[in-house]
Amino acid sequence: MKLTIDATRRQALMRAHTATHLLHYALDKLLWWTKQAWSLVEMDYVRFDFSCKDPLSPQDIQGLEYSVNSWIKSWVAVITQEMSFDEAKNAWAKAFFEDKYWDTVRMVSITWEIVDDLDIKSIELCWWTHVINTQDIGSFKIIDHSSVASWVRRLTAVTWTKVAEEAQLYEQRLLDLASRLDCQPKQLETKIEKILKEIKHLESDHEQLQGKLICTHLEELHQHCELPQGWSSRWKWCIINVTWTSLEHHNFKDIINNAKSKWSDRNWIIYSLEWNFAIYVGTGDFSAKEFLKEKWLKWGWSDQFVQGKDPAIIWIFS
Ligand SMILES: [Zn+2]
Structure with a gap:
């Protein structure tokens, strides 16, 4: 029997998994009190659940993306070391869930002092496979933010070429929308603004006509x-x-x-x-x-x- 590794799949999982660590660290910086609830890693695809009552703002999401992408661009080495659980604890590694850790653990550290607000010190205990440098992730994009349960929110993100694929999907949506509204994508904002104004106008016309009609009916009844x-x-x-x-x-x-x-x-x-x-x-x-x-x-x-x-x-x- 010969075991083979699907290299393409493995690399896609590595990218997504290291990106999960980066996202986790970025979230920790944003909401220090939040806890990871669950995460799912697929090929260049990450689903990250965390404890939080209110939805994140678009600015928060953009901030997370900006941080993760900055760490990707900064060529930060991903270092894995095996050590005793106590040694890892001394290094402040995050231990998750109710995991039972073995005597020997594997510490994954992504640490770098870049500029003040973009410093990274992500240290986690993890047996998963990772890229050796953050730049291998290529790119990172959050594509969805939703609520899973009360106090649990979910971020869905993609890495590598899936970011470009997502961008193309969005572009296609904009093109479809523009063609339905009979304009260029660049003109969408002006077009929608115009339509909203027209609707308001029609609504007030309709209201006035309804009023007149009602008064006529009332007078008829009066007769x-x-x-x-x-x-x-x-x-x-x-x-x-x-x-x-x-x-x-x-x-x-x-x-x-x-x-x-x-x-x-x-x-x-x-x-x-x-x-x-x-x-x-x-x-x-x-x-x-x-x-x-x-x-x-x-x-x-x-x-x-x-x-x-x-x-x-x-x-x-x-
Ligand atoms: Zn991990």
């Missing part, structure tokens, strides 16, 4: 209103059942707002039997529900108005 027996005209009430009227398909809030602004001197009860709710608009402390359930019936009105299938019922007293 056909009757004064119920026993009701005094000094009560300035407007009671509208929207369920079977031309108002049926309008937004409830819009009806109320328009009714209020058109006839501001009145008390309104707008209700829908179908939806089983009523809203009172007007002055004073008054419950529309109370009105419909108790007073209406107390005043000798048949509950057919509450339960029946009457068309629009509207009374306006002035």
Whole structure:
């Protein structure tokens, strides 16, 4: 039997794994209190879970990428040494999870004093295979940041030529988007700004038209209103059942707002039997529900108005 090593795969794993150590160190610098929860290393692909409640900001993500890429560019040697666990502990190596370490451990150190804010002192106990110099990673890019569970967030990153592949994917997305919006990728921002402005304009037009339509409906209903027996005209009430009227398909809030602004001197009860709710608009402390359930019936009105299938019922007293 002959064992062979898939060199391409192995190198891709080495790059991703050393990049994981760099990312871990960069995260430690950013959030000193965070802990690694889990990590997955595949060919030029890293998934790193860590404890953190809130999402990282785009600036944080860019900062992490900048640090890792700076260490890659700085040709930092990756040094592996086997030593006793105590020796490693003295060197401040990070020991993870509930790992049971053997008497002999392997310490992976990537340390370098570059410039103040880009110093690196990553020391971890690790039996994985690594590149011998950070420059072998080539390039590093975080492609996703998500939440896995409460207090656990995930960073997904790629290395080596996968960074360029990701960039191409993004470029393709931009090209598709631009072609759908009938412009050049460079013009996307201006184009989107213009579309958003147009939407706002249309929305306000739509709102005005809706308002006019509602007022017309209200006036129509007014034409056909009757004064119920026993009701005094000094009560300035407007009671509208929207369920079977031309108002049926309008937004409830819009009806109320328009009714209020058109006839501001009145008390309104707008209700829908179908939806089983009523809203009172007007002055004073008054419950529309109370009105419909108790007073209406107390005043000798048949509950057919509450339960029946009457068309629009509207009374306006002035
Ligand atoms: Zn490791």
